[in-house]
Amino acid sequence: MDEARQQLHGRQWWRYAVAMAVLCAAPFAWAQPQTIRVAGEEWPPYLARALPEDGLTGAMMRAVLGRLGYSATVDYYPWRRAVEIGLRDPRYAGFLPVLRTAEREKLCHFSTPLARTDYVLVFLKDRPVRADNLADLRELRVGTVSGYSYSEQFDAMVARGTIDAEVAVNDETNLRKLLVRRFPVTIVDRHVLRYLLATQRFTPADRERIGTSGGLFPDRTMHLCFRRTAVGQVQQQSFDNAARELDLPKLEKEYWRRIGYDG
Template sequence: MKIRCIPVTAILMYAFGMSPLFAADNPVMRLASLEWAPYVGSRLHQEGLTAGIVKVAARQIGMDTKISYSPWSRTVYAGLNDPNYAGYFPAFYLKEREKTCYFSGVLGHSVVGFAYLKERPFQWTKLNDLRGIKIGIVQDYANGEEFDAMVKQRVLDTDAAPSDVSNLRKLLAHRVDVIVIDK
């Protein structure tokens, strides 16, 4: 059975009675998210660009939105498993996620790439070129189906961290060669 993720479609589905969270006496939809500027964040204007889109969509169907912020792994867990949440956002589309989530249309675009230290450049043209390079990733982030499959098969050497900030610190301390990060 598919459950909560990416809220725009979820907002519409839940509003039409598919979840007890949206009974007439409870017009507030709780969603889980992470601090990820400029898309979402508790200290950003209107909680960020993506949060603003979600809030406007919810208002269109007469609902208010309350967003709780946690590290990504906790966000995903709450959005999928905690009955107090209608879902979580934002998340990249993956076929695997489609098994447990309803997806809306695209809410925005993000460019993901590698960051490395200027004094330690590296060259690559295809993912196989990354073998033997220690790559910092964020725990439970989607980094593309092919990349994620290679990580799962342990073809790529990765070191997971709870956040981009943690990965940047590892990069500066030379604990990883490169990190995967949003531009």
């Protein structure tokens, strides 16, 4: 009974807060009654059409929204397009999953963390790359993805031209470039790498050639970026209040088990 009242209170707060924000700010359109709409890019296992509830971050988002009596629709775009639509299109509440940076603080109301990154260097075993710090990458061409943030220090070094980065549209493209020796090293989240290499798009021989090295990039949190509007701020605050009622680490472990992946 107490839990039912708590859920009812959460739903009432969400609707009241959004209604008040709409009265005070620009109009906000839901995708359909009691449904919010977000933009994102395929980035399995964190976000993907083929996975239950659109991947880990999709499942975490839905669990929180469920406390408020809402569901969610995820629309997929290339990363830069997803960011633009999530931030500018009033039909969307925002986009995910996004890493928190000082620059993005100006654009987003960030939700509570929904997952964490684990970036690793990826290279060919017959040409291993070892780096004790980012400065060790200065003599190498590094495969990156357009619009991705790897760490504040790495991003700054690329912007200054200290690190020579070759930009691609996604991680899969970079892995294919690595396999044909387009460059000696790329950077991929460990879970994303494992997921991609397990697909039929890569052969057992491809997988055997790939090596990794960790410890160079700090773990960073992934979030739902709510639009930086009065409505977005109210939604973010309501979302975070609902998230506190859930054991998110437990939900993450349960999701990995659900898809047969230990995370």
